[in-house]
Amino acid sequence: xxxxxxxxxxxxxxxxxxxxxxxxxxxxxxxxxxxxxxxxxxxxxxxxxxxxxxxxxxxxxxxxxxxxxxxxxxxxxxxxxxxxxxxxxxxxxxxxxxxxxxxxxxxxxxxxxxxxxxxxxxxxxxxxxxxxxxxxxxxxxxxxxxxxxxxxxxxxxxxxxxxxxxxxxxxxxxxxxxxxxxxxxxxxxxxxxxxxxxxxxxxxxxxxxxxxxxxxxxxxxxxxxxxxxxxxxxxxxxxxxxxxxxxxxxxxxxxxxxxxxxxxxxxxxxxxxxxxxxxxxxxxxx
Numbered sequence: 001x002x003x004x005x006x007x008x009x010x011x012x013x014x015x016x017x018x019x020x021x022x023x024x025x026x027x028x029x030x031x032x033x034x035x036x037x038x039x040x041x042x043x044x045x046x047x048x049x050x051x052x053x054x055x056x057x058x059x060x061x062x063x064x065x066x067x068x069x070x071x072x073x074x075x076x077x078x079x080x081x082x083x084x085x086x087x088x089x090x091x092x093x094x095x096x097x098x099x100x101x102x103x104x105x106x107x108x109x110x111x112x113x114x115x116x117x118x119x120x121x122x123x124x125x126x127x128x129x130x131x132x133x134x135x136x137x138x139x140x141x142x143x144x145x146x147x148x149x150x151x152x153x154x155x156x157x158x159x160x161x162x163x164x165x166x167x168x169x170x171x172x173x174x175x176x177x178x179x180x181x182x183x184x185x186x187x188x189x190x191x192x193x194x195x196x197x198x199x200x201x202x203x204x205x206x207x208x209x210x211x212x213x214x215x216x217x218x219x220x221x222x223x224x225x226x227x228x229x230x231x232x233x234x235x236x237x238x239x240x241x242x243x244x245x246x247x248x249x250x251x252x253x254x255x256x257x258x259x260x261x262x263x264x265x266x267x268x269x270x271x272x273x274x275x276x277x278x279x280x281x282x283x284x285x286x
Contacts, residue, residue: 003204004098008056018160020061022194042084052091059100067128068249074127082134089142098146105153107133110253117259118209126250149209153256157190167227181221181240185256186213189277205266211258214274230282
């Protein structure tokens with residue numbers, strides 16, 4: 001079985017984003033280079049080919065993530081979320097590099113009642129989801145034997161705007177918070193995802209699809225209450241509401257829980273429970 005070279009040269013695409021920043025930190029001390037626009041345009045095959053020369057492992061954290069905006073700008077989202085990964089995969093196939101493509105729960109319909117397995121049929125309901133699903137399909141088609149498709153969801157981290165920061169700030173300024181209680185998922189700390197990316201490459205696990213989300217599950221309401229409690233405030237101030245109270249251009253999945261069977265199959269545990277991760281991550285948000 002061919003495995004990636006973890007001791008070789010790494011390229012982190014989108015290294016200035018929340019996850020990209022944490023991947024760079026997880027690779028500290030290794031031969032790693034981070035690239036983002038304007039240094040690398042993943043929609044330009046020539047730019048991608050130049051960037052991948054001499055690279056052994058590529059981690060693609062670049063993405064068009066403005067879910068609502070994508071409804072009116074699907075072509076722009078497609079160029080980054082689908083064409084970009086396709087170019088990276090083709091170039092990696094030429095050079096022999098491995099590719100870690102970060103994807104999302106939005107590739108599913110979001111109406112399940114049990115965790116989505118790694119091989120569940122794709123059925124995106126938003127422009128963002130369609131473009132990310134197209135990116136997955138491109139990587140599978142171009143580089144199936146040398147790639148990891150790593151889906152994550154409900155991501156938060158120290159280096160970007162996110163739900164944890166928003167709730168902690170709002171709780172300090174208000175007496176009451178209304179948070180949706182009809183969307184269920186797995187809050188996931190970006191540093192945990194970054195660590196797993198490095199660990200799976202180091203372990204030489206087989207190419208394929210894996211779900212890098214925290215264990216356990218909750219709603220945004222449940223998550224918000226935990227955040228408020230960590231901030232030293234009374235979680236009773238957080239009240240449940242429904243998605244209907246917050247009209248969005250793109251519908252949010254009501255169920256984003258992803259299964260973790262692929263980790264067991266390669267002898268690795270899933271990521272830790274979401275509440276444990278929140279406790280571990282809290283100093284950056286205090």
